[in-house]
Structures are given as structure tokens and as C-alpha cells.
Amino acid sequence: MKICITAKGTGLNDPIDPHFGRAAYFLFYDTETEALDAVANSPGAHGAGVQAAQIVAGNGAKAVITGSVGPNAHRGLAAAGVEIYIGAQGTVADAIADYKAGKFSRAAGPSGKGHGG
Amino acid sequence: MRITIASGKGGTGKTTVATNLGLALADDRPVQFLDCDVEEPNAHIFLKPRIERTKSVEKLLPRVDEAKCTYCGECAKACEFNAIAVIGKKVIVYDELCHGCGLCRMVCPVGAISEVPHELGVIEYGVARGFPFSRGLLNLGEAMATPLIHELKQGIDPDSLAILDAPPGTGCPTIAAIQGADLALLVTEPTPFGLHDLRAAVGVARSVGVPIGVIINRDGIGDDMVERYCADEGIPIVMRIPFDREIARLYSQGIPLVDALPEWRDRFRALYDTTTMKLAREDGVK
Ligand code: SF4
Numbered sequence: 001m002k003i004c005i006t007a008k009g010t011g012l013n014d015p016i017d018p019h020f021g022r023a024a025y026f027l028f029y030d031t032e033t034e035a036l037d038a039v040a041n042s043p044g045a046h047g048a049g050v051q052a053a054q055i056v057a058g059n060g061a062k063a064v065i066t067g068s069v070g071p072n073a074h075r076g077l078a079a080a081g082v083e084i085y086i087g088a089q090g091t092v093a094d095a096i097a098d099y100k101a102g103k104f105s106r107a108a109g110p111s112g113k114g115h116g117g
Numbered sequence: 118m119r120i121t122i123a124s125g126k127g128g129t130g131k132t133t134v135a136t137n138l139g140l141a142l143a144d145d146r147p148v149q150f151l152d153c154d155v156e157e158p159n160a161h162i163f164l165k166p167r168i169e170r171t172k173s174v175e176k177l178l179p180r181v182d183e184a185k186c187t188y189c190g191e192c193a194k195a196c197e198f199n200a201i202a203v204i205g206k207k208v209i210v211y212d213e214l215c216h217g218c219g220l221c222r223m224v225c226p227v228g229a230i231s232e233v234p235h236e237l238g239v240i241e242y243g244v245a246r247g248f249p250f251s252r253g254l255l256n257l258g259e260a261m262a263t264p265l266i267h268e269l270k271q272g273i274d275p276d277s278l279a280i281l282d283a284p285p286g287t288g289c290p291t292i293a294a295i296q297g298a299d300l301a302l303l304v305t306e307p308t309p310f311g312l313h314d315l316r317a318a319v320g321v322a323r324s325v326g327v328p329i330g331v332i333i334n335r336d337g338i339g340d341d342m343v344e345r346y347c348a349d350e351g352i353p354i355v356m357r358i359p360f361d362r363e364i365a366r367l368y369s370q371g372i373p374l375v376d377a378l379p380e381w382r383d384r385f386r387a388l389y390d391t392t393t394m395k396l397a398r399e400d401g402v403k
């Protein structure tokens with residue numbers, strides 16, 4: 001299964017980027033093959049969360065691990081059936097380990113502040 | 118002639134300046150007042166207009182016919198505001214982000230998108246103290262104020278002196294109210310917070326190339342930081358309204374300064390006749 005971790009860099013030892021929509025990179029990690037792919041994020045002035053949700057879902061991730069998710073992104077991810085895990089801290093490797101250990105709880109609603117207009 | 122009264126934040130005395138300027142000048146020339154503070158309009162408290170007609174301002178929201186949609190993603194790719202998303206076999210329209218530009222409908226290769234009108238707010242048109250008065254009222258919960266301001270500006274009569282009370286802040290609605298003005302009067306308080314907000318407001322006015330004059334309200338409180346900033350930046354301070362118990366009392370009772378204290382009528386006239394005219398005419402003044 002593919003999961004997505006938002007990060008400040010492209011490697012396992014890079015820190016988590018806590019803001020889903022405006023994260024520097026989306027790292028796609030395959031839990032079976034352990035392959036790691038990085039996709040750079042280039043959020044526009046408007047609707048960064050919506051854009052991010054499309055990138056994550058478009059790359060086939062079934063779960064996303066990040067710090068917080070705003071309302072627009074949450075709606076997009078939920079529509080795509082992507083599981084959302086928030087409150088991640090530390091490095092990408094930490095987040096993957098925590099995910100595998102079942103330490104995250106799923107976010108029922110948006111956690112971050114939305115940005116309208 | 119078009120003058121916009123603005124400030125980096127609310128509660129600085131912007132509406133005091135705008136309404137008194139209008140009242141002081143209306144005897145000598147055709148004046149028109151536009152309350153562009155569509156989230157919290159309050160000029161009516163001082164001007165007591167009689168509203169004669171209203172007009173609804175709408176945006177057109179896209180609606181997708183899922184029976185026709187092929188989930189090709191063209192609409193999402195075209196939308197500059199990320200207001201429409203194609204995720205798997207779903208198309209989501211984010212109504213609050215949508216600017217109603219219609220591009221998604223135009224690019225959809227199978228004609229799956231239609232549009233439904235959605236009211237953002239209304240414009241009220243009327244008469245206050247003998248001059249035309251209009252104001253925008255943004256519907257509750259609505260985030261998009263700029264279309265209302267554009268609609269208000271449509272009603273400007275080029276032969277009269279239009280006074281626009283801008284929404285506070287530095288966002289798109291404020292920019293819309295300042296853009297195209299011959300002069301922006303920026304109202305601030307002589308405090309560190311006032312200076313912070315003034316800097317932001319100056320940035321906005323300069324970004325749209327509108328000449329500026331600064332009005333210091335509650336003069337006497339705070340420090341001289343605003344004054345030093347204006348001197349450094351070459352921005353003229355065109356009026357000072359002192360921190361005064363009587364002025365505060367009149368404000369709280371909704372009584373215009375110029376009605377109660379005739380010397381203010383002369384001051385607002387002088388503001389326009391001398392400083393203002395000179396400033397506005399100097400092209401590209403900082
Ligand atoms: S462009 Fe039209 S067909 Fe393509 S995803 Fe959008 S609505 Fe569907």
C-alpha cells in the first residue's frame with residue numbers, strides 16, 4: 001500500500017512538514033516494496049489544500065501522514081477515500097515507523113485553518 | 118475625482134473622515150458616497166440614507182453532470198483558483214473558492230458543466246443628505262467581497278466627487294476600493310500598531326499607483342513614529358484629528374463632526390481644496 005508523508009526534504013531523514021497544503025514535498029512510500037518517491041509541491045496563491053489533495057490522490061496514496069489538514073484538503077482527501085493521519089512529528093522515518101506501529105489515530109475532521117478567497 | 122479613504126485595520130476613524138469629507142464638500146459640488154466596507158458598513162449611521170433600490174450581486178457556480186463527466190480533469194487543470202478538483206471518480210466544486218469565472222465550463226470537452234447563480238450580497242442605492250449614497254452588504258458567511266466593490270464602482274458618476282469608504286485591511290477588497298482612485302487618504306493612529314497598519318496600507322496604495330495622504334486620528338496619544346515614518350517616506354500628513362472627549366462623544370452618538378463643530382467643516386473643505394487637490398494632481402507622487 002502507498003502512503004504519503006509531507007516532508008521538508010526528499011529523504012527518510014528529512015523532517016515532517018506539518019502543513020499539508022503548503023508542504024515542500026510529498027513523499028510516497030510503498031509499504032510492501034519500501035520504495036520512496038518524492039513529488040515537489042508548488043502551491044499556488046489559491047486553494048493550495050485542494051491542489052495537494054489532488055496530487056496525493058492522483059499518485060495513488062491510500063493514506064496521508066502530516067501535521068494538520070485544512071477543511072478543503074480534508075474534503076478532497078475524504079472524497080478520494082484517502083485516510084488522514086495528523087499530528088506527525090520528527091522525521092519521515094519516524095512517521096513511517098509510527099504508522100506501522102499503529103500509533104496514529106485517524107482524523108475525523110479538518111484540523112488546520114482553512115484559507116478562503 | 119475619486120477619493121478612497123482607507124486604513125490598514127478597522128476602527129481607526131476611516132468612516133469619520135469619509136462621512137465628514139462628504140458632508141463638508143456637498144454644498145459646493147456634486148458628491149457621491151460609496152460605502153465599500155461591505156462586511157461592516159457603518160457610514161449610514163452618520164449619513165442616515167434613504168434606500169431607494171437594491172441590486173443583487175451574484176457569482177455563477179459550476180455544477181457537474183456526473184452522467185456526462187469523463188473525469189478527464191481538464192476543468193481542474195484550467196481553474197486558477199483550485200476551486201474545482203477531480204479526484205478519482207469525483208468532481209468537487211469548492212463554492213467558497215470559486216470566483217465564478219466560467220473557465221471550467223468552457224474547457225469541459227463534453228459539456229458536463231452548467232452554472233447556477235449564487236448571491237454574494239446586495240448593493241443598496243439611495244440618497245443621504247441630498248447626495249447619492251450606495252453601499253454593499255455582503256451576505257453572512259460569504260467570503261468574497263471584491264465583486265460587490267466592483268459593482269459599487271460601476272455606479273460612480275465621473276462628473277461628481279466620489280468618496281469611497283474602503284474595507285479595512287490590505288486584501289483584495291481593499292485593493293479594489295483603492296484602485297482607480299485619484300487619491301487615497303490613509304487614516305491611522307499615532308501608535309506602534311497604527312504605524313504597522315499604515316505601512317501595510319501604504320504598500321497597497323503604492324502597488325496600484327494611487328497618490329497618498331495620511332490622516333492622523335486621535336492625535337496626541339502614542340508617539341511620533343508615524344510622523345517620522347511619513348517624513349522618511351515623503352508622505353504628507355494632510356490632517357490631524359485630536360484625541361478629544363467631545364469628538365469621541367459625537368462619534369458614539371452618530372453625529373457628524375461637521376454638523377456639531379462648524380470649524381471642522383472648514384477644515385475638511387481646506388483639506389480638499391489645498392492639499393488634496395495638489396496631491397492628486399501630481400502624477401506618480403509617492
Ligand atoms: S472537464 Fe468536464 S468531463 Fe472533464 S473532469 Fe471536468 S467536468 Fe468532467
Ligand code: SF4
Binds near residue numbers: 179195215217220
Ligand atoms: S468558475 Fe472559474 S473559479 Fe470557479 S471553478 Fe470554474 S474555473 Fe474555477
